[in-house]
Amino acid sequence: xxxxxxxxxxxxxLDPQGEAVRHALGALGFxxxxxxxxxxxxxxxxxxxxxxxxxxAMCEKLLANTVIESYSxxxx
Amino acid sequence: xxxxxxxxxxxxxLDPQGEAVRHALGALGFxxxxxxxxxxxxxxxxxxxxxxxxxxAMCEKLLANTVIESYSxxxx
Numbered sequence: 001x002x003x004x005x006x007x008x009x010x011x012x013x014l015d016p017q018g019e020a021v022r023h024a025l026g027a028l029g030f031x032x033x034x035x036x037x038x039x040x041x042x043x044x045x046x047x048x049x050x051x052x053x054x055x056x057a058m059c060e061k062l063l064a065n066t067v068i069e070s071y072s073x074x075x076x
Numbered sequence: 077x078x079x080x081x082x083x084x085x086x087x088x089x090l091d092p093q094g095e096a097v098r099h100a101l102g103a104l105g106f107x108x109x110x111x112x113x114x115x116x117x118x119x120x121x122x123x124x125x126x127x128x129x130x131x132x133a134m135c136e137k138l139l140a141n142t143v144i145e146s147y148s149x150x151x152x
Contacts, residue, residue, distance in 0.1 A: 006117055008117070008119070018118075021118065021138070021139070024138055025134055025138060028134075028137055028138060030130065030133075030134055031123075032122050032123040032125065032126040032130060033120055033121070033122060033123075033126075033134075034121040034122065034123055035120070035121035036118060036119070036120055036121070037118075037119040038116060038117070038118050038119075039116070039117045039118075039119070040114060040115070040116065040117065041082055041084070041114070041115045041116065041117040042094075042097065042112060042113075042114050042115075043084070043112070043113045043114075043115070044109055044111070044112055045109070045110040045111035045112070046108050046109060046110065047107075047108040047109075047110055049108065050108040050109075054106065054108060057106070058101055058104075058106055058109075061104055062097070062100055062101060062104060063097070
């Protein structure tokens with residue numbers, strides 16, 4: 001059983017890493033890029049019986065800093 | 077127009093960040109986690125007229141280190 005978690009900075013939180021990527025893409029001639037946000041993706045291999053509630057608990061306790069980050073979970 | 081790019085370490089490439097997360101989850105009592113791989117997700121805001129081929133070029137030139145990383149692109 002697999003789960004994929006996306007952790008992104010919340011809207012309104014400055015994303016210097018994304019800004020750096022945007023500048024670098026512009027410098028390379030990719031002028032159609034208007035904005036970049038960078039986040040983390042975490043792929044979890046889970047034993048049988050793990051539920052989405054378990055993954056939510058993992059996000060709340062460890063994977064995301066919920067003050068500045070939001071997360072989304074896809075069970076696969 | 078938006079594109080989402082996932083950049084993950086290729087299979088077989090050691091992922092110390094993912095291992096650290098796995099250990100930390102185990103220490104917190106999440107014993108159903110068998111493996112963790114961590115990667116990057118990059119959300120691009122693109123001007124009209126940008127194509128998937130443009131995003132592929134961005135990945136090859138800047139966003140992924142194709143020696144050790146693989147990428148996937150979702151146009152939205």
